[in-house]
Amino acid sequence: MNAIDHPLVAAYLDSVARETAGLPAERRAELLADLREHIEVSEARDDEAVRAVLAELGEPRTVAASALAEEGAPATAVTAVPTGPLAGRQAARIIAVLPALGGLLILGSPFAGALVLAIGLALLWKTPLWDARHKRIGTATALAVPVLLLLGGLFLAGGWVGPVELLVIGVFAIGVPVSGALVLTRALRV
Incomplete structure (x- = not known):
């Protein structure tokens, strides 16, 4: 397996991409391309070698903080992105679908649906993965079921x-x- 195709590398690059959401798109793409090139040149094949290359690059948050500092972006941009088990594309997709799922659950179980809808909307508005326009679209489409x-x-x-x-x-x-869930999924900034 080529190092760039390794799951650890994909997770690392996704994390750097999330952490650098405050960078201009061109600078962010350049940073990710540089990281990919460095990883490819290393020719690491096994898990241990890939981990060593990623450790050499530094933690994604540190890489992002350096890039943000070079661009003069505020340091708060680094801490504004989600981290932990619910970070990344998979979590973003869950957050995109949760309000709609809550709205649809109201059809069968009003209490469970209202609970899932409230949690989904709270997560939607808390995450920086969408702009305010897409958050309003997600909210309006999720609330369509109770209104209808x-x-x-x-x-x-x-x-x-x-x-x-x-x-x-x-x-x-x-x-x-x-x-609405499809619009949110397509508009992800991850």
């Missing part, structure tokens, strides 16, 4: 809803949150 259920209930109680209208409400109640 409320409107459907009001219209049903008033006798204004027939089977076709119920079908339209159902399609929107499922389609809108799913499309």
Whole structure:
């Protein structure tokens, strides 16, 4: 296996990319390309050699702090990105889908759905992986299900809803949150 294809290298580069979110896109791409080139030149093959090369480069946070300092970016940009077990692309995808999932769960279990929806929206607004516009889109699409259920209930109680209208409400109640999750997933800054 080539060193650049090693899972440790992929995790390292993803971490550096997250930590340097405050850099201009061109400088960030240049930094990542330099790191990739250094790793490729090392010709490390096994886990131990790859770990040694990555240790030589330094911790992702340290590499990012140096790059941010060179660019004059504020040091807070380094600490604003998520770290730990819920950091990275997989966690970002979970955060992107959680509000929509919570909205859809409301259809079957209102309490569990409301809980998942609240947690999902809190995580969405806390993470720096999306800009404010995408966070508003995620929030609006996730809240579509409760709003449509409320409107459907009001219209049903008033006798204004027939089977076709119920079908339209159902399609929107499922389609809108799913499309919101897709928008968030595509707009990831990881």
